[in-house]
Amino acid sequence: MSDHLPPAHPPVPSPKIGVVLLNLGTPDATDYWSVRRYLKEFLSDPRVIETPKWLWWPILNLVILSFRPRRSGHAYSQIWDKERNESPLRVITRDQTEALAQRLAGHDNVVVDYAMRYGNPSTKSVLEKMQAAGCQKILLVPLYPQYSATTTATANDKAFDALRQMRWQPAVRTAPAYFDDPKYVETLANSIRDGVAALPFEPDLVITSYHGMPVEYLERGDPYHCQCYKTTRLVREHLGWDNSKLMVTFQSRFGPTKWLEPYTDVTLEALPKQGVKKVAILAPAFSADCIETLEEINMQGRETFMEAGGEQFAYIPCLNASPGGMDMIESMVRRELAGWL
Incomplete structure (x- = not known):
């Protein structure tokens, strides 16, 4: 291409295809101000908190951001x-990004990176870097198996905000939610089967704990609740398990409003009294282990269950960058890149 450029024309990079893995985000450190910056960006998102701004702003800035950063x-x-x-x-x-890049290394024109909806690396900075590198086509891959306006939609929104400011926009595709993708269902089922088989005990019950949301979001048309139940049903069918062996709960509720039930923490506290003394639990709404899985489930949830009379508790990790998890992500990305590669 450079052979046909007029003299003094700036360099033109060769056309490339970008793949961006999008995840929720994280503070840069654990100190008060780092966590506060992260929480302010997160909890100021109208996709996450749909309370009218005039009511939510003073609650967030004068109350929540005063005490929650230390606890978080x-x-x-x-x-x-x-x-x-x-x-x-x-x-x-x-x-995950580095593993996917290695798997796509046979395509010299593909650039793989990751971005966070909240915090760093920001979605805007990554898309600008890709555009400057010559990516004329970009696939956005929100790493949320089940669709929700609070996750998938807001991740895409942030990308579209960045694209809106570009004079020369790349062509863009967004990967859909993959809650019922046969490859995802198989991979998740295998992780449960292998996770249970590796335990020194036989669980009375396996819990699939999904991140919760206010019930009113479901009533306004968010499909997340139904997709969570469908994921667990398909996994149970793949495993050939009885209905009583695998259950759905919802975690991480916030504020006084009613959230999706049954609540994970309340369930863990009640199970020992019902004779369920040995449980294994996993969090299928998360593609990577994080504070909601490692601290809320594996630490707080374990403590709640054992103090209530439980005898055995096991956490089965997210798919993360495991070979099976990466097989699933690669399969999805290659499918969504059809016609571009």
Whole structure:
């Protein structure tokens, strides 16, 4: 291409295809101000908190951001990767990105990167870097198996905001939610089967704990609730398990409004009284282990269950950058890149 450019024309990079793995985000450190910056960006998102701004702004800035950063910072410190000085979510998402890049290395024109909806690396900075590198086509891959306006939609929104400011926009595709993708269902089922087989005990029950949301979001048309139940049903059918062996709960509720039920913490507290003393639990809404899985489930949830009379508790990790998990991501990305590669 450069042979046909007029004299003094700026260099033109060769056309490339970009693949961006999008995840939720993380504070840069566990101190008060780092966590506060992250929480402010997160909780100011109208996709996440649909309360009218005039009502929510004083609650957030005068109340929540005064005390929650210290509590959240302590929770992050419990699971922080001290060797890399990063949160597990960022470490794992980077590992996934590097693994996918290796799997697509046969295509010299493909660039793989990752971005966070909240925090760093920001979606805007990554898309600008890709555009400058010559990516004329970009695939956005929100790493959320089940669609929700609070996750998938807001991740895409942030990307579209960045694209809106570009004079020369690349062509863009967005990968759909993959809650019922046969490859995802098979991979998740295998992780459960292998995880249970590796335990020194036989669980009475396996719990699939999904991130919760206010019930009113479901009533307004968000499909997340139904997709969570469908994921668990398809996995149960793949495993050939009885209905009583695998159940759905919802975690991480916030504020006084009613959220999707049954609640994970309430369920864990009640199960021992019902004779369920041995459980295994996993979090299929997350593509990478993070504070909601490592601290909220594997630490707080374990404590709740054992203090209520439980005898055995096991957490089955997210798919993360495991070979099976990466097979699934690669399969999805190659499918969505059809006609571009």
